[in-house]
Amino acid sequence: MAMHHIQQMAADILGRIEEGTTLTEALADAQRQQAGLSAAERGALQDLSYGSLRHLGVLRHCLRQLVPNPLPEPRVERLLLVALYQLQHTRAAPYAVVNEAVTQAGQLARGKFKGLVNGVLRNFQRRRDEVLAAAAADEAAWSNHPDWWVARLKAAYPGEWRDVVDASNVHPPLTLRVNRRRGSVADYLARLEAAGMAASALGGDAVRVAKPVAVRELPGFADGDVSVQDEGAQRAAHWLDLAPGLRVLDACAAPGGKTGHMLELADLEVVALDIDAARLARVGDNLERLGLNASLRQADAARPQDWWDGKPFDRILADVPCSASGVVRRHPDIKWLRRPGDFAALGRQQAAMADALWPLLASGGKMLYATCSIFPEENRQQLESFLARHPDAACLKQEQLLPCERHDGFYYALLAKS
Structure with a gap:
């Protein structure tokens, strides 16, 4: 053509x-x-x-x-x-x-x-x-961003907003998650070197490939030895303090990167939800490639009455819908599709989902509130409001990751139920 x-x-x-x-x-x-x-x-x-x-x-x-x-x-x-x-x-x-x-x-x-x-x-x-x-x-x-977006960045990060803009305008790195059930990071780095691909370890299960390639070229990808996942996204599974035998809910699980990572770390009973059937099918495909299993359910995480069996979860990953403002370099359409008025509706959706999921958590359990957003109204402000509504919730730790050379932008808040 x-x-x-x-x-x-x-x-x-x-x-x-x-x-x-x-x-x-x-x-x-x-x-x-x-x-x-x-x-x-x-x-x-x-x-x-x-x-x-x-x-x-x-x-x-x-x-x-x-x-x-x-x-x-x-x-x-x-x-x-x-x-x-x-x-x-x-x-x-x-x-x-x-x-x-x-x-x-x-x-x-x-x-x-x-x-x-x-x-x-x-x-x-x-x-x-x-x-x-x-x-x-x-x-x-x-800046290659809408004016209102830049204004919000300046207000939230007066000292870092230029770095955030710069990081959001470049090609993202190719970061892999090594399946520790199949081998170590050191072993996989050796396989990449043998295949002529320069790479380096980032910590944990993360490996960065110096020059991006198609996934079909990655050694062992089809066999589930490795997955593509941003280093920042890989923190979620580690934050949840997983142990064998725990019952875990992955709300809004698609496309299944975090679901797979959790199951790679421990033998768990995982329920993976997503409201979209096509996206839920991707979770199943990813788990099949990894040789792992979870109970997949097409459902709205904010309406537990439609799907919950009444048995409490030991861990909940509440990866709530958000503006996706932290992953703009991977999805550059986001900055042009979003509108200032979107955040109020997203905030209501985030609060409703977190409130709906909290009663499903067992006493002494932990829920990880997660977004791929960099805006405080979806993150820290949501956490403050949640804690005010739920006296039995305590925040063990929280972190705002801003886009940089190593990773995309994410927010995590780990909540414990007394």
């Missing part, structure tokens, strides 16, 4: 994001509609889609310098954003990027924007340093 078709597919995906569709869903739909894409073409489409969203603030600023007013044809506007991303961040030959974008423009709006696309992209090439310097001087552009 010609480059200009891939450019337009990526531009169409940007349009889907503007309509409220997630990048994961939009990309999957595009690949289903073009089932004949080669592996290289799928990779190119993914790079253009993820990259354009990751750098959208700068790309929009550059485009507005070159074309002051939004174009009447949105598809051409999005095509230009994708082409500008290619010119700034890929190794594609600049002449090819321009020529292919002009070819695609000829198929849109009866071709009346061909000359404009050609002129804009060639003008960018001539004025590249000037245009990028202006974008770098504009906070709304270089």
